[in-house]
Amino acid sequence: DADVTQTPRNRITKTGKRIMLECSQTKGHDRMYWYRQDPGLGLRLIYYSFDVKDINKGEISDGYSVSRQAQAKFSLSLESAIPNQTALYFCATRTSAGTGNTEAFFGQGTRLTVV
């Protein structure tokens, strides 16, 4: 089984609908992240969480919300989806141990299309 699991893998939704993307991890990491990938723009950080009670906005949080239900679970919601939220979404985890040189582990991504 994958260490970081994202569901669904693919989703098509209509404009204005609410949608939730889920992420779960078995790494035991305290830090979890949601990124969005668009062609030519790399990965942009939407939200990040350093533990269940610590949630922070990233560089492009508008139109998104998150919930850290447990250390292992971090969900991303689009309250009212719009077409420019069509993208590939990645969840990632990372340990807080060390001095910033630890690697991040990524899920396989969720391809979201808003029509």
Next chain:
Amino acid sequence: GNSVTQMEGPVTLSEEAFLTINCTYTATGYPSLFWYVQYPGEGLQLLLKATKADDKGSNKGFEATYRKETTSFHLEKGSVQVSDSAVYFCALSTGQSSGSARQLTFGSGTQLTVLP
């Protein structure tokens, strides 16, 4: 703030050609530097990393040297294979106590296609 600049792609090479993908960065403090690779249909995975100046990270025939004087971390491989076709991301992280500074900052990615 922190930023990473990668050479724009796409890059198309013939098998056994030499590969260089340029990466430069700006950062406060002393960053750790990473190269991630994304194969088609998959998430990112760590390819190599270097945590201090003059360190060389290497894996699967790829190498990158942390050059503090030029703030660079260029990815190289002497002889690419078709199986190396993927998107490559340069990234950095600093060890500052500020939560935002501990995030990974990614470059825009470089698509590599290797033709047989």
